[in-house]
Each structure stands twice: as structure tokens, then as C-alpha cells.
Amino acid sequence: MAEITEAAFRDEVVSFLDANATPRDLEQKFVWGEGSDAVALFDETSREVEQKQLAEAKRWRALRYDAGLGWLSGPEQYGGRELPASYERLYNGLEARYVTPNTSFFSIGLGMVAPTIHAHGTDATKDRYLKGMYRGDVVGCQLFSEPGAGSDLASLQARAVRDGDEWLITGQKVWTSGAQYSDIGEIICRTDPDLPKHKGLTGFLVDMNAPGVEVRPLRQMTGGATFNEVFYNDVRVPDDHRLGDVNQGWTVALTTLMNERASIGAGGIGGGLASMARLVEMLRHFGLADDPVLRQELADLHIRFTVARYSNQRALDKIRSGQLPGPELSTAKLALTQNMTALSDYVSRVLGPRIIADTGEWGTWSWSKFVLGTPGMRIAGGSDEVMRNIVAERVLGLPKDPGIDSKTPFSELKVGTQTS
């Protein structure tokens, strides 16, 4: 791919955006009571609206991809431009100045599944899926958690049994975000129960529309249903859809989890909503702008989100430049959820009872979606406690959590409702 200077790239991106999107009014000031007051952490709409938004998101990614802007740092072979990470940042900064469709549908597929296919997939899966994923034609989801295996993921029980050139998958996954609109899923299954629990696992890519796959929505306390239970009943998966070697699925899972933590930590979730203007105007509106404690706490929040943003930027650059994300990236996710919890507490104190009942007052009850969504963020992608364990063990070098049995065969462990 020919080299391109940052200035020429900027011109290319701006002409693409000018031709295909409407510029945002960057001068527009935040005015209390005007526009949308939505601050929800999860995109919760009806299935009809979700389908329309997905179609818009796919249209936008296809436009980007076809213009050569779909995977800036990726390999040319899969439609990438092989540009440095700084060009991704440049693109994102420029795109943020325009009104574009919500593309959060792709965050799991592109943030976690695609990097795992790239690192561990066969040529067949790379050829078949990577372009489609970056073009927005193929949406991916992550099928890791089970009713008896979340934090302790290696206790999972979904089984994959070899049958010639195929595998037969049977079991149940849970909390699968976006399964309802996904085309493929990255699944980790047990392939040898006679090995210790981290050793008998294998990763696969599964077709979410294959016979035997059943997706059932789960309703959350926020009111929406953005994640699901997924049942597998003798689902056939070709061997060339295996990720990594047989019984090496733990390494595959770790690649995905590290990318997950980095992308959750680095994502704008919460940070964008904590816009100072919104919070400052809230204090002014309720006559609290002179309250010394609230002022001090607001400044503290601003500092916390800003520090986290810069640390995440450093971490993301590392990933985008092709280096493996390290365990220290777990601090990014931890910082985000700590900051979101602090923001939730702050807003709850400022709004008081207004956050409990919907009085129709602008900018008040809408925060309940944020407050009720925050605990989910503290659990998704590794709970705060598990993140602390990882930081303690791998960053600070403290002794390992004694709970992990790395020697006993899985079949001899007393795990949940184990049937194997």
C-alpha cells in the first residue's frame, strides 16, 4: 500500500465525510432542557428500531470500507491500509465532527472477535470473515459465559465433540450481548474433560443461524433486553472454523478477553456522558453551583475521567501498533467502572428523589438508566474484583488466587451441574 502523509490522509477523510455525512454544529453550547436527555449506558430500543439502526450502521461501515477507510491499520490482504495507529485516531477525531449512524453493533465483533480471528483463525476463516466484518456485513458476538462459568470461565461445560471434519457443539451460553442480531459467534467449548480445566478447551467460530442454535432474550433491570441465553443442540461446525489448536482454547480466550478489557476501558462509555457542561448545567439548574462540596467533587470527577482517557489512549496505541495487550490493561477497565460508579453516586446525590420517579422533568429521571446500567459495567468483561486479582497477580506480582486448580482433570472437579 502506498504511503500517505497525515495531511493527505486528512484531506481524503474530510472529502469522504463531506460527501457522505452532515457536519455537527461544534459551536452549539449545551443548554439545559434542550435536545435529548438520554444518558443510558445500553442501547435499548424495540427490535424494529434496532433493525433499522443496524441497517444504517451497516450502510455506514460499507461506505467507509468501500472508500478504503474500513480497517486503517489492518493488512492489505483483508482490505486494510496498513497505516500506523495514529491514522485511526486521526480518522476517529475527524468522524466525531460529523453526525454518523450508531455503530455500537460492531464493537464486540471488531473489538474482540476479529482480532482473535486475526491472531488464531485458519486462512479459511480469515478469508471468509475478516473483510465482511470490517465492511459491516458480518456482525460478531462473544459466546463465553455460562450459568456456571463467568469469572471462572475455565469451568465452562459446553461440549464440542469431533465428528470427522466437523465438530458437534452442545451446551448453553448466557449473557451473550447482541446475539439477537449477530451472524457469527466466537465460542469456547470443552473438548477434553480429562485434562485440567484450563487445558481441555478449544475455540471455534459458529454460524449463529446454523440449525440447533436458539437465542432467547434476557431482560435487564434497566428495562431493556440487550443480552441473551444461547442454546446449542448438536450444532455442526467445520474443523476449519476452529480458532487455534485443539485444547488450546484458553490462549484464544485470553486474546479475546484482553482485547475486551482494553476496548471496554478505552471506549467512550460513561466518559462522554460525564460531559462537564451537562453536569455543570445540572448544578446551576438546581441552584447548587455554589455548593463547595459538590464543586470539589465535580472537579475530582473531571480529573478522574481525563486521567483515564489519556492512559487508555496510550494502551490503545500499543494494541493498534500490533503489540499484544498486556495484563496491566485491566486497570483501564477498572478505572472506567470506578469512575462510572463515582459519577452515578454524584448524580444520584444531586438529583435525589427525581431519579426514582418519572415526573417528566427533563434531564432527571433519564439518569436512572445510567445509574441502573452501571453495575452491569462493573461485571461485564471481568468484574471489578477479578480485575483487582489480575492486577495484584500479574502487575504487582502478589501470590496467585489459591482457588485455581491447574492439575486435577476437569471431569474430577465438582463444578456446578457438570455432566461430563
Ligand SMILES: Cc1cc2nc3c(=O)[nH]c(=O)nc-3n(C[C@H](O)[C@H](O)[C@H](O)COP(=O)(O)OP(=O)(O)OC[C@H]3O[C@@H](n4cnc5c(N)ncnc54)[C@H](O)[C@@H]3O)c2cc1C
Ligand atoms: C452487560 C453485560 C454484558 C455481557 N456480555 C457478555 C457477552 O457478550 N458474552 C459473554 O460471554 N459474557 C457476557 N457477559 C457475562 C460476563 O462476562 C460475566 O457476567 C462475568 O464474567 C461475571 O461472571 P458471573 O456473572 O458468572 O458472576 P460470578 O463469576 O459468579 O461472580 C459473582 C461475584 O463473585 C465475585 N468473584 C468471582 N470470582 C472471584 C474471585 N476469584 N475473587 C474475588 N471475587 C470473585 C465477582 O466479582 C462477583 O461479584 C456480560 C455481562 C454483563 C453484565
